[in-house]
Amino acid sequence: MPKETLKEKIRRILGTQTRDQLxxxxxxxxxxxxxxxxxNPLNRAGKKCFSSTDEDGITLEILRRVGRLEDGVFAEFGVGDGTENNTLILAALGWKGFWVGGQELAVTYPDGPHFTYEKAWITAENILALSAACLRRIDAGxxxxxxxxxxxxxxxxxxxLLADGMRPTLFIVEYNAKFPPPVKFQISYDPDHQWQSDDYFGASLSSFVAMFARFDYRLVCCNSHSGTNAFFVDSALSQHFADVPTDIGELYVEPRYFLYSGRYSQHRTSLRTIEKILGPREQ
Structure with a gap:
């Protein structure tokens, strides 16, 4: 095979770049x-500032509607290295709050009274204690x-958190969009669970809707750019969302996150996912 000339190499690279840009x-x-x-009109407010895709704009529109943009307290569990998450935009607005996660942050920060970070492995057994300790450090109730x-x-x-009485205006949660409504799916609880880049993670949107309904929270949005995050508000605030559909089928967004990473397939199917589906039904 003849050696590629510099001109041919440049043409090939430029062609690839053009395809990627297209x-x-x-x-x-x-x-x-x-x-x-x-x-859903909330989706039209989508905008990326520090979030993965369009979550920031949706968050701001929800808070604008309920009159809570000016001040507040945020909590985020799972923030990576701190450079891309759902609450950094609230810190930019002047809110105080805390993060908890398993990684070192990529930034330096003054600890308290406006912000604190706790590096920890989060489980159902310690999340309440972690939350309480962080709230004390920022002097918030x-x-x-x-x-x-x-x-x-x-x-x-x-x-x-809900069972312990935590009652925020807004919850932002990642749902497993592989399972469309009305499918209910959630992994079995395992305090040592580590995601294997497959489809065995979290819970379906229908499972989240059912759980939140027990605590009187309502689904108001799923972000349209990636089909990753669902937004739940206290049902007492429903009057601010009269124009938002109540049908989960209209609110659900299928997974689109693989498009942004260049992987043209869904998360690979885990054997644990199949075993969970075929296994005994949990009460």
């Missing part, structure tokens, strides 16, 4: 179209926005 433009245009034509994304036991941890 793909990005098509994807962006499609995402904008989905947002503009979505039956309650939380207004909670975001949780741990790729695993999420539904169990949120239920633990």
């Amino acid at each position: 793909k990005d433009l098509i994807l962006f245009d499609h995402s904008q179209s989905l947002k503009a034509n979505h039956p 309650a939380v207004d926005v909670v975001s949780l994304d741990l790729d695993g036991n999420d539904i169990y941890l949120i239920e633990k």
Whole structure:
């Protein structure tokens, strides 16, 4: 095979870049179209500031509607290295709050009274103590926005917070979008669970809706750009969302996150997922 000339190499590279740019433009245009034509008006507010995709804009619109933009307390469980998450935009607004996660943060920060970070492995057994300790460090008694994304036991941890009386205005949770409504699916609780980059994680949207309903919370949005995060508000605030559909089928967004990473397939199927589906029904 003849050796590739420099001119041929440049042409090949430029051709690849052009294809990638075209793909990005098509994807962006499609995402904008989905947002503009979505039956849920909250999706039209989607905007990325520090979130993975369009979550920040949805969060701000929800808080604007309920009159809580000016001040508040946030809590986020699972923040990576701190450079991309759902509550950094609230800190930018002047809110105080805390993060808990398993990684070292990529930034330095003054600890308390406006912000604190606790590096810890989060389980149902310690999430209440972690929350209480962090709230003390920022001198706060309650939380207004909670975001949780741990790729695993999420539904169990949120239920633990709710059962203990934590009642924020807004919950932002990652749902397993592989399972569309009305499918109910959630992994078995395992305090040592570590995500294996497959489909065995978290819980379906229907499972989250059922759990939150027991605590009088209502689903108001799923982000349209990636189909990753669901937004639940206290049902007492429903009057602020009269124009938002109540049908879960209209609110559900299928998974689109693999498009942004360049992987044109869903999460691979885990044997644990199949075993969970075929196994005995949990009460």
